[in-house]
Amino acid sequence: MEKTLIVVACLFGFALAQFGQSGAFSRSQNQPKQQFQAAPKSSSGCNELNERYPVPGSCDSYVECINGTAEEKLCPDGLRFNPNVNFNVYPCQYPNEVACLERSALQPAQPTEQCPNQFGYFKLGDQRNCSYFRTCVNGVGYDFSCPDGLAWSANTYRCEWPDEVEDCDAEAFLGFRCPEIPQSRELGPPAGYRFYRSDNDCQKYFLCIEQRPRVLFCGSDSAFDELTSTCVSADEVAACPAELRETAARARAEEKQRLAKEIEFNAKTLNKKRLG
Ligand SMILES: *[C@@H]1O[C@H](CO)[C@@H](O)[C@H](O)[C@H]1NC(C)=O
Numbered sequence: 252m253e254k255t256l257i258v259v260a261c262l263f264g265f266a267l268a269q270f271g272q273s274g275a276f277s278r279s280q281n282q283p284k285q286q287f288q289a290a291p292k293s294s295s296g297c298n299e300l301n302e303r304y305p306v307p308g309s310c311d312s313y314v315e316c317i318n319g320t321a322e323e324k325l326c327p328d329g330l331r332f333n334p335n336v337n338f339n340v341y342p343c344q345y346p347n348e349v350a351c352l353e354r355s356a357l358q359p360a361q362p363t364e365q366c367p368n369q370f371g372y373f374k375l376g377d378q379r380n381c382s383y384f385r386t387c388v389n390g391v392g393y394d395f396s397c398p399d400g401l402a403w404s405a406n407t408y409r410c411e412w413p414d415e416v417e418d419c420d421a422e423a424f425l426g427f428r429c430p431e432i433p434q435s436r437e438l439g440p441p442a443g444y445r446f447y448r449s450d451n452d453c454q455k456y457f458l459c460i461e462q463r464p465r466v467l468f469c470g471s472d473s474a475f476d477e478l479t480s481t482c483v484s485a486d487e488v489a490a491c492p493a494e495l496r497e498t499a500a501r502a503r504a505e506e507k508q509r510l511a512k513e514i515e516f517n518a519k520t521l522n523k524k525r526l527g
């Protein structure tokens with residue numbers, strides 16, 4: 252009895268394997284060319300009522316099924332189809348978010364006087380002038396610049412440290428060259444980061460990482476102290492202009508007064524509570 256069962260099971264398994272093969276065979280006969288990677292099995296071109304999948308080889312056209320009806324669509328010029336987003340998310344995105352890989356074909360660009368594509372972010376300036384970029388919306392350009400000291404990266408579509416942006420000359424852009432640090436044979440290369448106050452702005456300082464500069468800023472009324480490598484009240488930094496030092500000294504005096512009053516007030520309320 253047991254033996255029969257095993258034989259039947261084996262036969263069944265064999266039949267399944269055969270069926271699977273012939274099934275694949277007959278499908279490729281019935282549907283002459285499998286056009287799509289996510290092969291639609293129904294004649295409507297949709298596997299599911301609501302779905303999207305790329306047109307093979309193309310990075311910006313796709314098939315969209317809504318309620319089982321397929322329609323071929325094209326992303327706006329400059330955007331790309333992302334097959335990995337949820338159905339209720341707009342699937343056309345900026346190139347930094349979509350790896351086209353083998354889907355290399357794109358519609359011809361529709362440049363305007365201001366923009367290379369209808370949509371996108373584009374770097375302006377050059378290697379020495381790294382912070383400007385233009386965003387294009389329907390072929391109309393709007394210019395922006397990164398916050399002070401940062402450079403626009405065409406790879407990440409963000410403002411980054413200039414030493415991390417490929418086509419930015421951080422030294423030229425920031426106007427600062429990190430001083431060479433003498434290396435000793437015995438001790439090896441110098442460890443850690445080095446800080447340098449800017450020569451013409453006591454609130455500005457440079458951080459050198461492997462001889463590449465980044466610029467940083469102390470907050471209002473504070474300035475960079477080279478001895479401690481920290482931002483301190485500007486009245487303590489001799490390199491600051493008199494006006495800033497006076498403002499900082501005044502702010503400090505006011506803060507002292509405020510604190511004294513607060514302490515006095517707290518002491519009073521504490522006494523009241525004790526007495527009451
Ligand atoms: C989807 O198709 C079904 C069947 O044809 C129909 O009854 C339904 O109203 C459709 N829904 C939408 C949102 O179009």
Ligand SMILES: *[C@@H]1O[C@H](CO)[C@@H](O)[C@H](O)[C@H]1NC(C)=O
Nearest residue numbers: 375376377380381383384394
């Ligand atoms: C830097 O580039 C911007 C944008 O193209 C331009 O407006 C600005 O004049 C440039 N600055 C310098 C110093 O070249």
